[in-house]
Amino acid sequence: xxxxxxxxxxxxxxxxxxxxxxxxxxxxxxxxxxxxxxxxxxxxxxxxxxxxxxxxxxxxxxxxxxxxxxxxxxxxxxxxxxxxxxxxxxxxxxxxxxxxxxxxxxxxxxxxxxxxxxxxxxxxxxxxxxxxxxxxxxxxxxxxxxxxxxxxxxxxxxxxxxxxxxxxxxxxxxxxxxxxxxxxxxxxxxxxxxxxxxxxxxxxxxxxxxxxxxxxxxxxxxxxxxxxxxxxxxxxxxxxxxxxxxxxxxxxxxxxxxxxxxxxxxxxxxxxxxxxxxxxxxxxxxxxxxxxxxxxxxxxxxxxxxxxxxxxxxxxxxxxxxxxxxxxxxxxxxxxxxxxxxxxxxxxxxxx
Amino acid sequence: xxxxxxxxxxxxxxxxxxxxxxxxxxxxxxxxxxxxxxxxxxxxxxxxxxxxxxxxxxxxxxxxxxxxxxxxxxxxxxxxxxxxxxxxxxxxxxxxxxxxxxxxxxxxxxxxxxxxxxxxxxxxxxxxxxxxxxxxxxxxxxxxxxxxxxxxxxxxxxxxxxxxxxxxxxxxxxxxxxxxxxxxxxxxxxxxxxxxxxxxxxxxxxxxxxxxxxxxxxxxxxxxxxxxxxxxxxxxxxxxxxxxxxxxxxxxxxxxxxxxxxxxxxxxxxxxxxxxxxxxxxxxxxxxxxxxxxxxxxxxxxxxxxxxxxxxxxxxxxxxxxxxxxxxxxxxxxxxxxxxxxxxxxxxxxxx
Numbered sequence: 001x002x003x004x005x006x007x008x009x010x011x012x013x014x015x016x017x018x019x020x021x022x023x024x025x026x027x028x029x030x031x032x033x034x035x036x037x038x039x040x041x042x043x044x045x046x047x048x049x050x051x052x053x054x055x056x057x058x059x060x061x062x063x064x065x066x067x068x069x070x071x072x073x074x075x076x077x078x079x080x081x082x083x084x085x086x087x088x089x090x091x092x093x094x095x096x097x098x099x100x101x102x103x104x105x106x107x108x109x110x111x112x113x114x115x116x117x118x119x120x121x122x123x124x125x126x127x128x129x130x131x132x133x134x135x136x137x138x139x140x141x142x143x144x145x146x147x148x149x150x151x152x153x154x155x156x157x158x159x160x161x162x163x164x165x166x167x168x169x170x171x172x173x174x175x176x177x178x179x180x181x182x183x184x185x186x187x188x189x190x191x192x193x194x195x196x197x198x199x200x201x202x203x204x205x206x207x208x209x210x211x212x213x214x215x216x217x218x219x220x221x222x223x224x225x226x227x228x229x230x231x232x233x234x235x236x237x238x239x240x241x242x243x244x245x246x247x248x249x250x251x252x253x254x255x256x257x258x259x260x261x262x263x264x265x266x267x268x269x270x271x272x273x274x275x276x277x278x279x280x281x282x283x284x285x286x287x288x289x290x291x292x293x294x295x296x297x298x299x300x301x302x303x304x305x306x307x308x309x310x311x312x313x314x315x316x317x318x319x320x321x322x323x324x325x326x327x328x329x330x331x332x333x334x335x336x337x338x339x340x341x342x343x344x345x346x347x348x349x350x351x352x
Numbered sequence: 353x354x355x356x357x358x359x360x361x362x363x364x365x366x367x368x369x370x371x372x373x374x375x376x377x378x379x380x381x382x383x384x385x386x387x388x389x390x391x392x393x394x395x396x397x398x399x400x401x402x403x404x405x406x407x408x409x410x411x412x413x414x415x416x417x418x419x420x421x422x423x424x425x426x427x428x429x430x431x432x433x434x435x436x437x438x439x440x441x442x443x444x445x446x447x448x449x450x451x452x453x454x455x456x457x458x459x460x461x462x463x464x465x466x467x468x469x470x471x472x473x474x475x476x477x478x479x480x481x482x483x484x485x486x487x488x489x490x491x492x493x494x495x496x497x498x499x500x501x502x503x504x505x506x507x508x509x510x511x512x513x514x515x516x517x518x519x520x521x522x523x524x525x526x527x528x529x530x531x532x533x534x535x536x537x538x539x540x541x542x543x544x545x546x547x548x549x550x551x552x553x554x555x556x557x558x559x560x561x562x563x564x565x566x567x568x569x570x571x572x573x574x575x576x577x578x579x580x581x582x583x584x585x586x587x588x589x590x591x592x593x594x595x596x597x598x599x600x601x602x603x604x605x606x607x608x609x610x611x612x613x614x615x616x617x618x619x620x621x622x623x624x625x626x627x628x629x630x631x632x633x634x635x636x637x638x639x640x641x642x643x644x645x646x647x648x649x650x651x652x653x654x655x656x657x658x659x660x661x662x663x664x665x666x667x668x669x670x671x672x673x674x675x676x677x678x679x680x681x682x683x684x685x686x687x688x689x690x691x692x693x694x695x696x697x698x699x700x701x702x703x704x
Contacts, residue, residue: 013389026374036550073425077572081572108571198587198591216464219461221433234430237551239549240592
């Protein structure tokens with residue numbers, strides 16, 4: 001049976017990316033070698049990582065003179081450490097907007113390295129909203145935001161306006177819509193939601209920001225070293241970077257961020273419309289802050305859970321269970337999710 | 353044309369592993385979902401990582417009461433940081449045997465965290481040998497060795513005998529032969545040479561060693577956190593761990609470490625015998641310290657280089673160029689390399 005994969009991450013990838021990835025495992029570029037057995041310093045792989053970096057800058061409309069692209073190990077959680085090491089001076093202070101679990105984790109890890117100020121938080125209402133009324137002190141080394149909150153289903157529509165360096169964890173909505181990426185100084189994102197498979201983490205850095213913390217930084221955690229070595233201080237995650245290159249190419253071929261934004265808006269609309277229309281369901285996040293990526297909702301009558309789960313399973317709807325920390329349901333409708341699959345879920349909701 | 357892949361890493365994997373990996377990209381466990389699109393917390397993937405850990409303990413003949421198995425992000429280079437954070441007390445001292453580039457890098461990174469003493473080094477002779485005549489001070493927090501040196505082609509036959517905790521970077525010879533693994537307290541190894549694809553790093557830790565450094569350790573760098581979360585503090589490198597599970601299963605099915613050791617010895621023997629017999633070649637490493645994994649050699653007459661390279665290419669021999677830091681040739685003959693491919697290389701050497 002055809003599955004409709006709403007998994008929050010790792011998550012659905014485009015069919016053509018899967019096909020190309022499977023072929024490359026057996027025979028990459030007609031070399032009679034697998035993508036997973038070739039040297040990361042071979043010209044074949046150098047072309048892959050170079051292409052992936054070019055696609056990132058092209059999709060983000062950023063200039064390679066100003067910005068550097070890295071594909072790092074360790075996920076966004078390792079970026080909590082790297083941003084602190086590379087951007088937070090020993091006596092400096094970092095500012096955070098706390099919009100949920102991932103912001104909170106970023107705050108906790110950054111505190112190990114220095115002073116942290118939480119400028120605003122939506123914890124008071126179970127992270128159902130994005131804080132808006134706050135002022136940003138100007139004595140901060142940088143301001144950190146989490147652009148989309150996978151667990152609660154909230155997403156920034158407008159980012160804080162500030163002269164401070166702006167650092168964004170975009171793990172769950174990177175390249176899902178048009179954005180003025182030049183407003184950001186560091187962007188990082190685990191690949192496994194919108195641009196690939198798990199195992200690699202995209203980092204986009206404004207180069208002029210680096211080398212100013214006065215810290216001695218271990219090589220693997222040092223953006224300057226990683227830039228100097230082209231993300232190859234050590235063996236990179238070859239297969240995951242290859243999959244990201246394919247995914248980014250798919251995004252470009254699809255019409256880029258403008259086209260994917262329209263599709264993502266259409267997908268979210270039919271799902272939120274059904275949640276708002278259907279008395280069996282209620283949305284979790286405040287309407288104005290609803291995420292285009294993670295649609296969170298609850299049953300109004302918990303006794304219908306067994307029936308709903310059964311209908312969903314029968315329709316091939318996969319992985320809509322909410323995060324263990326909030327319960328309910330969550331449909332993740334990342335870039336690769338076809339609108340037809342969202343319609344299948346909507347039909348199941350209608351049938352309840 | 354069939355390729356014989358002597359790449360130093362990423363490197364050759366068993367054919368059956370490639371086949372299974374390619375199938376799992378398209379349809380994993382008959383789920384109609386890809387291995388790269390399922391949640392790392394799904395029961396399907398939990399079975400994969402649990403099986404991989406069990407296979408590690410089984411092959412190493414280690415007890416799960418005493419030892420913990422992790423599959424980490426970041427390669428061996430990140431283990432340089434993690435071993436320091438987790439094993440080196442703030443006022444303590446770590447001891448290293450310097451047998452080449454990777455030992456030197458480990459030393460350099462550990463110095464960022466504390467005191468380091470280099471007990472012995474073979475740098476004086478271009479790392480052609482493994483130091484043997486040294487005494488280990490007993491005021492060290494631990495002693496670190498690099499079991500096999502990919503670049504120079506040397507390998508420990510006997511490890512230093514010490515009562516100190518023994519930490520080993522086994523990236524280039526893990527599970528290539530029988531070993532009393534219980535003599536080690538921490539073993540780490542990037543997967544991409546002997547047990548998988550790049551993107552994941554095996555760590556085996558004696559649990560009783562942890563929690564004693566007095567350091568505040570960022571979560572991603574903290575062995576205790578990683579153990580507590582079962583290598584899933586964040587999204588692990590799903591595909592790479594799956595490939596390692598397949599590879600470890602292949603090793604077991606092949607007869608385990610005793611069987612692979614015999615095969616690896618036979619492969620190395622025919623190659624070293626040819627190097628010693630053929631006046632066109634000379635080995636790089638001292639005979640008594642020669643690696644079973646990386647066979648390093650040079651031409652005695654550099655004018656024959658073009659002809660040798662051409663003969664090798666015509667026979668499908670891939671990636672025998674020596675590391676850029678030492679030149680010459682290096683044939684990496686890891687676990688998955690069939691003896692037939694080594695014979696092809698030997699035939700090319702004979703034909704020169």
